[in-house]
Amino acid sequence: MAIVTCPYCGGRISSLMKSCPHCKEELDDLSPEDRERLQSERWKEKLFRASQLSFLALALLLFGAIWWWFDGPTGWDLPPPLGGVLLVFFGAVLYVSARAWTFWLKLGRNRPTTRR
Numbered sequence: 001m002a003i004v005t006c007p008y009c010g011g012r013i014s015s016l017m018k019s020c021p022h023c024k025e026e027l028d029d030l031s032p033e034d035r036e037r038l039q040s041e042r043w044k045e046k047l048f049r050a051s052q053l054s055f056l057a058l059a060l061l062l063f064g065a066i067w068w069w070f071d072g073p074t075g076w077d078l079p080p081p082l083g084g085v086l087l088v089f090f091g092a093v094l095y096v097s098a099r100a101w102t103f104w105l106k107l108g109r110n111r112p113t114t115r116r
Contacts, residue, residue, distance in 0.1 A: 007038035039112040047105050054098035061091030 002015045007030065011022035019026050030038075064087025071081040104110060 005039070007035045007042070010042060036112065043105065043110075043112045047102065050098055050102040050105060054095055054102065057091045057093075057095035057098055059091070060087050061095060064088035064091055 003012050004015045005011065006013050006020040006022060006025070006027070008020060008025040009023035011020060013020055013022070018028050064084045067084035067087060068080050069075055071077065071084060
């Protein structure tokens, strides 16, 4: 008996289970190729989410910078508007987090295994 991940939901389950207790999907009908395909699709979905999150973060950062620029009469005026600074800050933190998540997903140990 080994602990494996469910190809449907990613939950940790026993290799002897007939169905996943987390998502209630049947595991008996899956061939090893189908399991690998589902794990690969799940990994690609996570990678897509990470890239979309980084695009959202860049949009927040850009919108905050534009807000800061157009708030005052002289451009990058001090003190900056609170809303613009918050958007720039959260956009920067979210962008760094999303890029770290993308990097972590692309590490060799986190990629789905493929048979050759």
